[in-house]
Amino acid sequence: MTDFPETLSCPVPILDHDTVQLAHGAGGRLSAQLIEKLFLPRFGNDTLNRLEDQATLTLPSGRVSFSTDTYVVDPIFFPGGNIGELAVNGTVNDIAMNGATPLFLSVGFVLEEGLPLETLHRILVSMEAAAKRAGVQIVTGDTKVVNKGTCDQLYINTSGIGVVPEGVHLSAARCEPGDQVLLSGTIADHGMAVLTSRKGLSFQSRVHSDTAALNHLVEALLEVCPRIHALRDPTRGGVATTLNELAAASRVGIQLRGDSIPVKPDVRGACEILGIDPLYVANEGKLVAVVPGSEAEAVLTAMRSRPEAREAQIIGEVVSDHPGTVTMTTGLGGRRIVDMPIGEQLPRIC
């Protein structure tokens, strides 16, 4: 969450300019000023402070997980978050879904000439807070400035490294018939928060993004059940896409209970108005866990004891029927396929 008190406690440092100049990315005096006055006070740590061309790291023993993602969300500030904390949480979560403990991040910025430095500063403050919450260090970075009009305010790339604990072997290909499918909370919050805050939608909603780091939740779940078969964070394409990917990778069917998938009333309302199925809408702070049936209740209890997963539910099971396909029982007793989405979801005419 973007908390105003954080922003208020960190006034924008006084710089020669109010907005990003091409020279901020040119490697000269303005670049140095940007790093010293804006980046280091927020992200500084022993590794980053050396300002070498690379971060040299010592990792605990074990298998290393490495992931990268680029963030171009429009708008850059949305209810419940902004592009900066999304960039930290997103890569933290990608690493955590392998059961790894995320340790270090790199951050690359593409800034549009003319971007207010106050805007950049607000984003850096929330990235600092997000990294602190996740327990990761930002150890290397890069900034480029592009001509006005050639990017939309700013883009952020983050890459991250984590270490997988002994005995943890998570994979989308390990789902087995008899496994239970758990979901850590309500769906579609992030996607609908972004969609309803875009220009042109004339209704106001109270929908907030769920952006959050999930690594501490994952640690807690693995403590209860080290034999979890698969974890995924259902981001773009939503829960439906994630489940289809799991079903395809493991060559199993997944059977969902239609009434078990939690959706907040405001999110449901926004989806109904726009004709969008929440199963296909992005989440940024939720995970799907596939666990052996005998351990499902214990994992569910562990989820619900944590603030990021209070509304967790068992939403279905892995079956040997219809491999590669996800189905859902309807409230009326029928059954239907939950397919992969085709392209972007488009609001219907009527």
Next chain:
Amino acid sequence: MKYLDEFRNPDLAQTILSRIRSLTTRPWVIMEICGGQTHSIIRNGIDQILPEEIELVHGPGCPVCVTPLETIDKAIAIAGRPDVIFTSFGDMLRVPGSHKDLLMVKSEGGDVRTVYSPLEALQIARENPHKEVVFFAVGFETTAPGNAMAIHRAQQEGLTNFSELVSHVLVPPAMEALLSSPHNRVQAYLAAGHVCTIMGWEEYEPIARKYQVPIIPTGFEPVDILEGIYLAVRQLETGRHEVENQYARSVRREGNRPAQELVARVYEIAPRKWRGIGEIPASGLRIRDAYAAFDAEKKFFVDDIQVQEPETCISGVILQGLKKPPQCPAFGKECTPQTPLGATMVSSEGACAAYYRYQRLAPETV
């Protein structure tokens, strides 16, 4: 959520279902007109739980599906112009024209924007006085009042850079065309609740009498649809053929008079081509001469574009309820939502897309 949860209540649905079962003594064919109803039926598996005597066939009420290929080509021709901002509801963007769709026009540099209301397109016109803003006015009677309002306001404000590419269709002429076909199998209609909210049901009464079919203005939630089926079966079993309103929380007999008056002021009834069916007399709306300045077909000289529909696709037969999507040899093979041969596979409201998305498994595994 109020007005939704009550109408998705499984217990209530089961009660109505058991009433339908106890009422049904022989086979009946009922057509739901609207694509939104088709979507709800397939999504909720209503067709799987009905008594086997009752066959639901899916009607032509998907505005995306029945918009003729040549209208899509006209839209693409207009949207590709550098002086144009082309605005449309989202689900028209992916409908293939002869060579490409509107999303491809956008990727080639055309300014194509999704809007949620024609009045939003009007606002874009106000903000961009040096651009021509065109709205793709597609739909049944439901969307016509909003689209008429946009033109009416543009005229009042003296906005000269706004126009509409109109492909409006009307429900009653299509119902009559289906009933008068020698192949007709339809014995009762579930009429589209939102269309009736605008138009009322007076215009359905002569159809019910002439063709002796029950017509039930019906809503879109599972309980609505099951109740609509119940009312239709009750009439069929007792030999009645009347208009009987299921969607009473929204529909009145006279409809929404101010909306009807606005539509009649801006548009006039005209013959209209239906994709897969062909031209039906007096089955559409076009812009009246008094508002010709807002007619994109005239403004951009695309009214002479004519295109033949491809013959590989049986969507016309599907739209008339003569065949079900899985009976098409191309269904799920050459024809999928990624590679649609016809419009019924493109729109999420289309019968083929609904079957593909929700019921592709062989019946024995479902």
